[in-house]
Amino acid sequence: MNSKVTNRIALSLIVLCAGIMAAILLALLGYILVNGVTSISWRFLTSESSTFLAGGGIKDQLWNSFYVLFLTMLLTVPIGVCGGIYLAEYAKPGKLTSFIRSCVEVLASLPSIVVGMFGMLLFVNYFQFRYSVLSGALALTVFNLPVIVRVTEDGFRALSRHQKEGGLALGMTHWHTIKKILLPAAFPSILTGVILSAGRVFGESAALLFTAGLSTPNLDFANWNPASPNSPLNMFRSAETLSVHIWAVNTNGIIPDVQTVANGSAAVLVICVLLFNLLARGVGKWIHQKLSGKA
Amino acid sequence: MMKASRGLTEEALSKQTDPSLLKESGLFKQLTNRYSESRGKFLIFSCALLMIVAVIAITLFLMVQGLRSFVVDHINPWTFITGMQWYPDSATHPSFGALPFIFGSMAVTLLAAVIATPIAVGTAIFMAELSQKWGQRLMQPVIEILVGIPSVVYGLIGLLVVVPFMRIHFGGSGFNLITGALVVGIMILPTVASIAADSIRAVPNSLREASYAIGGTKWQTIWRVVIPAAGANLITAIVLGMSRAFGEALAVQMVIGNARNLPHSLFDPAATLTTIITLSMGNSTTGSVLNDALWSLGLVLLLISYLFILLVRFLSRKRVL
Numbered sequence: 051m052n053s054k055v056t057n058r059i060a061l062s063l064i065v066l067c068a069g070i071m072a073a074i075l076l077a078l079l080g081y082i083l084v085n086g087v088t089s090i091s092w093r094f095l096t097s098e099s100s101t102f103l104a105g106g107g108i109k110d111q112l113w114n115s116f117y118v119l120f121l122t123m124l125l126t127v128p129i130g131v132c133g134g135i136y137l138a139e140y141a142k143p144g145k146l147t148s149f150i151r152s153c154v155e156v157l158a159s160l161p162s163i164v165v166g167m168f169g170m171l172l173f174v175n176y177f178q179f180r181y182s183v184l185s186g187a188l189a190l191t192v193f194n195l196p197v198i199v200r201v202t203e204d205g206f207r208a209l210s211r212h213q214k215e216g217g218l219a220l221g222m223t224h225w226h227t228i229k230k231i232l233l234p235a236a237f238p239s240i241l242t243g244v245i246l247s248a249g250r251v252f253g254e255s256a257a258l259l260f261t262a263g264l265s266t267p268n269l270d271f272a273n274w275n276p277a278s279p280n281s282p283l284n285m286f287r288s289a290e291t292l293s294v295h296i297w298a299v300n301t302n303g304i305i306p307d308v309q310t311v312a313n314g315s316a317a318v319l320v321i322c323v324l325l326f327n328l329l330a331r332g333v334g335k336w337i338h339q340k341l342s343g344k345a
Numbered sequence: 346m347m348k349a350s351r352g353l354t355e356e357a358l359s360k361q362t363d364p365s366l367l368k369e370s371g372l373f374k375q376l377t378n379r380y381s382e383s384r385g386k387f388l389i390f391s392c393a394l395l396m397i398v399a400v401i402a403i404t405l406f407l408m409v410q411g412l413r414s415f416v417v418d419h420i421n422p423w424t425f426i427t428g429m430q431w432y433p434d435s436a437t438h439p440s441f442g443a444l445p446f447i448f449g450s451m452a453v454t455l456l457a458a459v460i461a462t463p464i465a466v467g468t469a470i471f472m473a474e475l476s477q478k479w480g481q482r483l484m485q486p487v488i489e490i491l492v493g494i495p496s497v498v499y500g501l502i503g504l505l506v507v508v509p510f511m512r513i514h515f516g517g518s519g520f521n522l523i524t525g526a527l528v529v530g531i532m533i534l535p536t537v538a539s540i541a542a543d544s545i546r547a548v549p550n551s552l553r554e555a556s557y558a559i560g561g562t563k564w565q566t567i568w569r570v571v572i573p574a575a576g577a578n579l580i581t582a583i584v585l586g587m588s589r590a591f592g593e594a595l596a597v598q599m600v601i602g603n604a605r606n607l608p609h610s611l612f613d614p615a616a617t618l619t620t621i622i623t624l625s626m627g628n629s630t631t632g633s634v635l636n637d638a639l640w641s642l643g644l645v646l647l648l649i650s651y652l653f654i655l656l657v658r659f660l661s662r663k664r665v666l
Contacts, residue, residue, distance in 0.1 A: 057562040064475060067467025068484055074531060075487045076495065076500060085505075132392030140389060150393050152658075153400040157653050159585070160403065160647075161592020163619050167626075167643045168403045171410055175631070192399055199396070223378065225385030248491070253495025256594040256619075260626060293497045297595045300504060309505070316498050322494050335463065 051202035079320070086317020088308040095318070098268075099295065108315050113282055114183070115322075118262060119252050121187035121285070126194045129242060131233075133140045133195070134202020134240075139228055158196035165193045166257035174261055181288040186262030193257050194247055201243025203342040206237035238337040242330045248327035253319060255293040263288030264298050292319050404647070414441070414637035423640060431605045431621075435633040441638045443618075445607045445647065450591055451618040452608070453526050453601070457590040460530030461537050462583055468534075468543035469582075474567055480542070491535035491592025500596030503528035508600055515612050520602030523611040528600050529593050533586035540585060544578030545571060581660045588653035592646070594619035618646045 097107030133154075142146040169189030179185040214233055217227030266289055269282045276283040290298065296315045299308050414420045420441050428442020468488075472480030507527055512519030548571050556566040572579065602614025603624060622639055629636040 053562050053565060057564040060564040060568070061475065062472050064467045067464045068471035068479075070464050071468045071491075071534065072483065072487050074534070075491050078491075078498075081502060082498065103399065129392045129395060133396060135392035136389045141384065141393075149519045150396055153396040155658075156400050156651075156654055157396060159457065159588055159657070160650055161594070161619065163592065163594040163622060164403070164407070164643065164647050164650065167622070167640070168406055170626075171406045192403070195396065195399070223382040223385075225382045227384070240610065249493050251496065253493070255495065255497045256623070259595075264627070275369065293495050296497045296501055300501065300599055312501055313505075316501050319495055320498060323495065324490065327490060327493055 069214030078263040081240060082313070082316050082320050083156045086320075088314075089314035090317055099266075099311070100305060102304050105245055106305060106307075106311060108292060108295065108311070108318065110269050111290055111295040111315070112318065113269070114262070114266060115291040115293070117282070118183055118186050118258070118289060118291055119189065119248060121183065121249060122190040122194060122251050123244070125187060125191040126198050126247075129191070130195050130198025131202045133199040134227060135206065135233075137199065138203045138206035139232070147268070154196045154199050157192065158200070161256075162193055162254060163256040163259075165189055166260045166277045168192070169257065170260040179286065181261065181265075183262060184285040186258045186289060186291070187285075189257045189261040190251050190254060193254065194251050196252070197247045198240075198244065201247070202236070202240050205239035205243070205327060206232060208239060209235050230332065238334055238341065241337070242334040245330035245333060246325055249323045249330075252326065253293050253323055255291070255297055258294050259297075262294070264289060264290055264294065264302075266290050283311045299345055346551040366455065396587050407640070407644050407647050410637075410640040411647075412641070414634065414641045418634045418637050420634075420638065425638070426578030426645075429607060433625075433638060439634065441634075442643065443638075443642055445605060446616050446618045446621050446642065448607060449522070449615040450619070450646075450649075452522055452527055452615065453597060453617055454587050454591045454655075456523065456611075457530035457533060458583055458587045460527060461534050461586055461590075465537035465582075465586070466541050467535050468538045469545055470571075471565060472538075472542045473545035474563075474571065483575075486537040492539070496532060499528055499532045500599035503596065503600040515614055517601065518614065520600060520614050521612045522608050522615040522626065525597045525601035525615070525617075528596055531589045532593065532596060533590050536589055537582050537586035540582035541575075541579055544575045544582060547578065549573045566631055577660050579584070581657055584653065584657050584660060588650065588657070591653065592619065592650060594623050599624050618642050618649075622646070 078295050094107045095112065097105075098109055099111060100106035137147070137150065137154075141150070166189055169185055169192070173179045173185040173188045174181060177185075180189075209232060213231055214227055214288040218224070222230070267280055267287050270280045271282055273281045274283055275281050276285065278284065279287060292315055296312050296319065297312050299305065299315075303311075305311065363458065415422050415425070425441055425443055426447070427444055429444050430440040430442045431445060432438070432440050468484060472484045472649060503524060507524050508519035510519070511517070511524050515521075552570050552574055553566055556570045561569070597617055598620040601616060601620060603616050603620055604614035605616060605621075609617040622642055625635065625641055629639060
């Protein structure tokens with residue numbers, strides 16, 4: 051076979067691979083949206099799930115997902131950003147720094163179920179938080195920290211040196227240079243990364259199985275007192291999130307309309323994740339335009 | 346915030362004659378205060394230390410809990426790892442042999458890599474070598490969206506599409522090893538593709554130009570020059586994908602069939618370390634032998650994950666370029 055023919059064949063195979071990849075995405079999204087959107091209705095989104103009757107909704111699960119996400123972000127962002135700043139600004143090359151780097155790497159590549167088991171040992175059993183929103187959020191914090199650390203470090207490293215030198219030349223301390231000059235400048239890229247990681251946290255399920263639990267008490271959405279046991283804001287109640295719900299109805303579910311509920315929930319989940327993706331792109335672009343004075 | 350620094354400059358310039366004013370306004374003091382510097386440094390440093398604490402805590406907690414079954418319940422570690430029988434609920438002879446699960450995990454991981462590698466590397470070559478424009482405009486977003494899709498959704502699709510497909514064309518229940526590997530293989534595609542694309546882009550252009558200069562075709566350049574040059578990094582991409590496949594729990598559990606025996610063929614139901622933990626952890630009481638054995642499985646999972654991490658470090662240290 052002459053080399054030109056081989057070239058043709060090989061290159062078409064490569065294009066085929068890319069085509070398969072794109073086709074997988076289309077098929078996945080198409081399947082989920084076509085099958086799921088029909089079962090999404092206002093009633094589906096706003097009614098409670100049922101344990102054995104048909105016609106259950108996902109109100110509580112949807113709320114739990116957002117609540118756990120919110121708490122996780124509240125914990126992760128400050129700690130992760132500080133950790134990233136350390137690695138980008140303060141860390142001197144040495145054993146300690148490379149150890150911290152390895153730890154971030156380890157945290158990022160541990161299976162999420164291992165993080166879930168750790169959460170069960172420490173937060174659920176040892177700290178006696180039981181299966182709760184708080185345990186779930188803490189486990190997801192461990193899961194999400196390395197992502198935020200990396201995003202922050204990359205954001206800081208991408209800044210031009212002049213910004214830092216400018217601050218230091220004014221006699222500002224290093225810390226104030228970071229706080230007043232570098233952090234605001236790195237803000238857009240950090241925000242984009244944070245929103246993207248939010249999508250990841252929103253869809254996470256294995257880490258929540260043993261920490262947030264598989265059930266939700268009857269929530270009273272008129273009761274916003276965080277201390278009362280049936281309040282949606284209570285942090286110490288168990289909380290099944292949307293992605294855990296998809297798994298649970300398929301595995302132990304005895305409701306007759308498993309497929310409808312699972313498809314509908316999956317469609318809601320995927321739409322939320324897509325929105326996070328779009329938001330991340332949009333926000334990044336918008337802030338960039340604002341800062342560069344084009345808008 | 347940029348305003349703050351600009352304001353400071355203007356203020357400093359206008360009040361050069363009277364430095365006491367600047368001191369009184371407090372801004373000067375605030376921005377050059379050594380105490381706040383050390384406070385900030387302390388805050389930042391403690392957050393960084395938290396990473397170390399987290400890793401050590403995870404390792405220690407799982408280690409202590411995972412060793413209970415050997416220390417407290419006197420299960421022989423060797424029979425635990427090599428035993429073929431997992432009958433924890435048998436009243437007379439409960440047996441805890443984890444080999445079928447370890448084997449299942451390995452099989453799913455390897456098969457997933459075999460399924461994912463050609464397509465992922467092909468896509469990476471397309472993005473980095475063939476068409477930068479389409480790679481940037483089309484494939485980059487495709488990969489980003491695929492990475493974002495939650496694993497449960499992959500599991501659900503596997504359950505609703507792949508399982509019936511297998512049942513119709515290959516017989517059986519459709520819940521089997523190859524279905525699990527296929528679902529996970531598709532799940533790790535975008536991860537492998539995006540890291541592989543980065544490693545191909547990192548190959549210096551001079552190598553390609555040298556190949557074209559001696560009359561190589563595009564494919565010869567890719568096959569003989571670019572891929573060997575990207576070598577170790579390409580393998581890193583695949584290993585990272587494998588470590589993700591190894592740790593995946595719910596998506597595999599939904600489609601693999603959860604049999605406790607060693608599968609005899611690709612079309613037999615199987616189980617992995619993650620699936621058995623997912624399934625049994627909720628039904629076992631804390632402190633029971635079954636519960637301890639599950640934590641030992643968790644420990645095995647953790648140790649193999651560490652092996653993957655070490656392998657990735659080893660590979661990325663051996664940078665050819």
